[in-house]
Amino acid sequence: MGNVKAQRQVRGVVRDAVTLELLPDVAVQVVGKGEGGYTDAHGYFSFSTVEVGAIRLRLSLMGYESSDVEVDARDALDLHLHPVNQEVEAVRITASYGDLQRHSQAAVVRTLGVEEMKSLSMPSFAQGLEVVPGMHAVSIGRTASKPMIRGMGLNRIAVVDRGIKQEGQQWGMDHALEIDQNAVRRVNIYKGAMSLRYGGDAMGGVLAVNEHSPLPEYGLHADGLTWVESNGWLTGGTLGLSWMGKSFFAEARGTYSYSGDYKVPTDTINYLSYLLPLYNRYLKNTATREAAGAVTLGSFTSLGTLSVTASLVSQRTGFFPGSHGIPSIARVQPDGNRRDIAMPRAESNHWKGILNYVSPHVDACWKFYVDLGYQRNLRAEYSPFHTHYSNQHAPTVDADLELAFDLTTASGQFHAEWTPCAVVQLDFGLSGQWQRHTHGGYGFLLPSFRRAAGGVFAMGSGRVSSCWRLEGGVRFDVGYFSIDGSYDVYLEDYLAGRNIFDRKEIDFYAQRVNSLNKYIYDLSWNLGAYYHAPAGHSVKLYLGQSFRLPSVSELSSNGMHHGAFRHEQGHPALKSEKGVQFDGEYRYGADGLEVAISPFASYYFSYIYLEPTGKWSVLPHAGQRYQYRAARAAMWGGEAEVGWHFLDHYRLMANAALLWQRNLTDGYPLPFCPPVKLQAEGEYRVHGIPERCGTLSLTVLPSYTFAQRDVARNETPTEGYALLDVSVRYAVQRRGWGVTLTTVCSNVFNKKYFNHLSFYRTLNIPEVGRSFRASVGITI
Amino acid sequence: MKRQVVMLAASAMLLASGLVVSGCKKQDTQKPTIEVITPNEKDHDVMLGGKLKVKALLKDDQELSSAKLNVHSAADGHGHEGHHHGHGSLKTRAHEHKEFAFDKSFDINGKTYTLEYEIEIPGDALEGPYHLGVFCTDKAGNEEKVFVDIHIENLM
Numbered sequence: 001m002g003n004v005k006a007q008r009q010v011r012g013v014v015r016d017a018v019t020l021e022l023l024p025d026v027a028v029q030v031v032g033k034g035e036g037g038y039t040d041a042h043g044y045f046s047f048s049t050v051e052v053g054a055i056r057l058r059l060s061l062m063g064y065e066s067s068d069v070e071v072d073a074r075d076a077l078d079l080h081l082h083p084v085n086q087e088v089e090a091v092r093i094t095a096s097y098g099d100l101q102r103h104s105q106a107a108v109v110r111t112l113g114v115e116e117m118k119s120l121s122m123p124s125f126a127q128g129l130e131v132v133p134g135m136h137a138v139s140i141g142r143t144a145s146k147p148m149i150r151g152m153g154l155n156r157i158a159v160v161d162r163g164i165k166q167e168g169q170q171w172g173m174d175h176a177l178e179i180d181q182n183a184v185r186r187v188n189i190y191k192g193a194m195s196l197r198y199g200g201d202a203m204g205g206v207l208a209v210n211e212h213s214p215l216p217e218y219g220l221h222a223d224g225l226t227w228v229e230s231n232g233w234l235t236g237g238t239l240g241l242s243w244m245g246k247s248f249f250a251e252a253r254g255t256y257s258y259s260g261d262y263k264v265p266t267d268t269i270n271y272l273s274y275l276l277p278l279y280n281r282y283l284k285n286t287a288t289r290e291a292a293g294a295v296t297l298g299s300f301t302s303l304g305t306l307s308v309t310a311s312l313v314s315q316r317t318g319f320f321p322g323s324h325g326i327p328s329i330a331r332v333q334p335d336g337n338r339r340d341i342a343m344p345r346a347e348s349n350h351w352k353g354i355l356n357y358v359s360p361h362v363d364a365c366w367k368f369y370v371d372l373g374y375q376r377n378l379r380a381e382y383s384p385f386h387t388h389y390s391n392q393h394a395p396t397v398d399a400d401l402e403l404a405f406d407l408t409t410a411s412g413q414f415h416a417e418w419t420p421c422a423v424v425q426l427d428f429g430l431s432g433q434w435q436r437h438t439h440g441g442y443g444f445l446l447p448s449f450r451r452a453a454g455g456v457f458a459m460g461s462g463r464v465s466s467c468w469r470l471e472g473g474v475r476f477d478v479g480y481f482s483i484d485g486s487y488d489v490y491l492e493d494y495l496a497g498r499n500i501f502d503r504k505e506i507d508f509y510a511q512r513v514n515s516l517n518k519y520i521y522d523l524s525w526n527l528g529a530y531y532h533a534p535a536g537h538s539v540k541l542y543l544g545q546s547f548r549l550p551s552v553s554e555l556s557s558n559g560m561h562h563g564a565f566r567h568e569q570g571h572p573a574l575k576s577e578k579g580v581q582f583d584g585e586y587r588y589g590a591d592g593l594e595v596a597i598s599p600f601a602s603y604y605f606s607y608i609y610l611e612p613t614g615k616w617s618v619l620p621h622a623g624q625r626y627q628y629r630a631a632r633a634a635m636w637g638g639e640a641e642v643g644w645h646f647l648d649h650y651r652l653m654a655n656a657a658l659l660w661q662r663n664l665t666d667g668y669p670l671p672f673c674p675p676v677k678l679q680a681e682g683e684y685r686v687h688g689i690p691e692r693c694g695t696l697s698l699t700v701l702p703s704y705t706f707a708q709r710d711v712a713r714n715e716t717p718t719e720g721y722a723l724l725d726v727s728v729r730y731a732v733q734r735r736g737w738g739v740t741l742t743t744v745c746s747n748v749f750n751k752k753y754f755n756h757l758s759f760y761r762t763l764n765i766p767e768v769g770r771s772f773r774a775s776v777g778i779t780i
Numbered sequence: 781m782k783r784q785v786v787m788l789a790a791s792a793m794l795l796a797s798g799l800v801v802s803g804c805k806k807q808d809t810q811k812p813t814i815e816v817i818t819p820n821e822k823d824h825d826v827m828l829g830g831k832l833k834v835k836a837l838l839k840d841d842q843e844l845s846s847a848k849l850n851v852h853s854a855a856d857g858h859g860h861e862g863h864h865h866g867h868g869s870l871k872t873r874a875h876e877h878k879e880f881a882f883d884k885s886f887d888i889n890g891k892t893y894t895l896e897y898e899i900e901i902p903g904d905a906l907e908g909p910y911h912l913g914v915f916c917t918d919k920a921g922n923e924e925k926v927f928v929d930i931h932i933e934n935l936m
Contacts, residue, residue: 623925713808713920
């Protein structure tokens with residue numbers, strides 16, 4: 001804040017005002033100064049200036065009328081030039097980063113910016129993203145969740161933060177995404193086969209958080225947000241500081257939130273023929289705590305832009321007793337404390353260090369990007385010592401540590417961009433990742449292993465005509481696993497002591513993991529086309545093949561999965577999951593009306609699933625054994641969204657997300673398929689309030705989720721339900737500061753419903769009932 | 781014109797996929813049901829050296845495949861440090877009680893089946909809480925399971 005001569009970025013695109021095609025080689029200059037640049041092959045320009053406030057830009061290009069335009073935008077600009085012999089008038093339209101992302105590639109992408117992120121105010125990142133049709137949150141409890149794109153979750157989508165793929169125990173159902181949503185400046189949601197650019201796991205899509213190294217605004221700024229929710233007294237706050245100077249910038253953020261046990265609209269839970277009482281309708285031991293911190297330091301000079309970010313996200317989540325193993329009435333008796341996080345619980349600490357470097361233009365046609373990351377994911381599950389085997393005694397140290405997972409990941413990516421001529425851009429890159437995992441605790445779930453993965457890719461894009469843009473690329477990946485075997489001597493003793501099993505059977509069960517070393521090779525590719533017509537229509541067509549390496553569990557497990565409560569067996573011969581997906585998107589926007597339709601269809605040559613074998617397991621309390629196998633599968637569906645602004649004060653939006661999935665080998669639907677969902681939003685901005693006093697808006701958000709009866713074997717179907725949320729928002733923005741107050745009533749009618757995608761679904765635990773949430777945000 | 785062609789193609793694709801779905805035959809995701817008649821709520825104490833009479837009614841809408849009975853200790857392993865000594869005349873012997881475990885599977889078929897079996901509890905079984913698990917699968921691979929709390933005691 002102040003009159004310091006800071007450097008700021010001026011960036012945007014220049015278009016032909018008639019055809020709206022992006023214009024390369026346009027000279028963009030600050031009038032009277034030497035600062036400026038040329039638009040690249042995508043019509044995109046970017047340069048820095050020391051000018052403060054409004055500046056005058058001069059645009060000139062052969063065949064077009066030169067024009068001067070005054071800009072003061074901190075966001076990206078969308079400027080138009082009129083061809084010669086047209087009326088001389090430059091029209092300025094301020095476009096967002098999101099529009100730029102959409103226009104510059106054939107992949108189907110939706111961007112949520114920082115304002116949208118802040119207004120979501122849901123307990124977790126993945127739940128907030130559900131406003132985008134096609135997105136779902138797989139949850140455990142109320143604050144722990146992770147995202148799913150069109151039914152693809154776990155490690156079938158990649159979450160990428162500043163260019164580095166987030167690596168934790170995302171293959172597990174009771175894992176939560178370790179990302180502080182308050183540190184997300186923007187997220188690009190890519191739907192479709194994205195392995196070409198992001199490597200393995202990017203099969204269903206990618207959530208690219210803080211992509212393209214967003215820079216803070218110039219000057220010194222602070223923002224704070226605090227929230228409280230009635231159910232469980234969930235309270236929290238976040239505070240962020242940023243500073244952008246002449247050639248350096250820095251950011252820091254801290255977030256903390258805590259929730260006690262939460263209430264659900266039921267008195268009893270019927271699970272495995274036990275009737276578990278909920279005293280005062282509270283779910284025992286579902287308190288949670290999350291703390292996060294991040295620091296970024298960076299510089300941008302004639303040598304390029306460099307930024308280094310260090311962050312920690314720490315979560316402690318209580319689990320409802322009875323969610324593991326056979327329930328007992330004794331374990332769900334109230335412990336007298338609704339705020340403590342007792343056992344069973346999970347704790348995770350995700351440490352991250354990321355370095356991003358973007359070079360300046362070299363020789364006017366090359367640009368280089370380097371991303372390096374180091375992550376350490378420490379996960380621990382605590383449960384009072386218990387065992388089925390009489391020889392196993394509690395450890396002397398950490399007697400209640402059931403499972404410990406220590407995952408270290410180092411990753412790096414190098415990317416070169418070459419623009420040999422105005423209409424063509426070529427990209428080359430290579431990426432590598434090395435992982436090491438060690439396990440601990442008195443239980444056993446995931447063995448120790450090392451994994452290495454690397455890929456090399458080449459892609460090109462070009463402007464074929466004034467309306468068409470084509471792109472394509474190919475990528476080759478190698479994955480290497482080295483898994484340590486593990487033999488359970490307590491299980492061996494137990495089985496030998498029964499005197500009814502032969503040596504072969506004992507070894508089969510006691511060998512929890514067979515050691516394994518293997519290489520897996522994969523090919524990915526993409527072809528895309530983008531058509532942008534005048535009068536606001538655009539069409540995208542995107543076809544590609546992607547893959548995901550099998551998880552260590554899918555390759556090598558053999559034993560009871562305490563969360564799923566079944567005997568699961570891995571298959572060492574499994575290769576990567578592999579599929580081809582087609583995505584289309586039709587968009588139309590004009591006169592306050594916006595329409596978007598995005599159908600998709602995909603076919604998987606190999607989709608890894610758990611097949612019930614019909615053979616009984618001899619492990620205590622275990623039913624039949626399940627074996628990981630590869631199947632052929634197909635998925636199809638899409639989303640449709642329509643939005644309408646009218647009479648300056650009203651906004652209506654409606655969207656639908658449809659999805660069908662089928663395992664073509666066994667003929668059953670795939671498990672965890674999100675049901676068809678309809679959402680609507682009606683917003684009214686109250687008349688008569690002068691602008692300097694702020695804006696007051698009322699919003700109603702009804703939604704209807706259809707029943708999901710297309711279930712796999714041994715999956716519980718879920719009934720449909722209608723929900724209503726209502727919110728009131730007051731925001732005022734003055735020069736230098738802004739305040740936002742939001743109150744939300746969610747599940748207004750206190751409807752008792754089940755989320756098909758919840759870890760607690762099999763326990764028949766319903767979702768949160770009516771809840772009131774209030775938040776206050778300040779930006780300076 | 782181009783726009784209309786693209787929209788038509790997209791709708792045709794969604795429609796075609798709908799036809800594909802309706803053409804698939806419905807698979808069996810209906811689990812079998814288990815009704816445990818004995819042991820029941822009032823009568824779940826079992827004597828050392830006695831018999832546990834299990835009677836369960838199994839039903840499936842299509843075809844039953846297999847059933848399993850399993851008895852395993854419900855104690856958490858906290859009692860594993862010590863040994864239980866016998867009462868009465870057994871006190872003088874250095875008698876070690878072993879945790880009891882039992883597994884047996886049965887191949888079955890049809891739409892209904894009454895499972896009846898007597899599990900023999902040895903005299904040297906460790907007293908305490910146990911779980912009786914009754915499992916059942918149908919031909920399609922759907923599985924149901926029911927657990928009953930029982931207590932093995934020395935009732936002499």
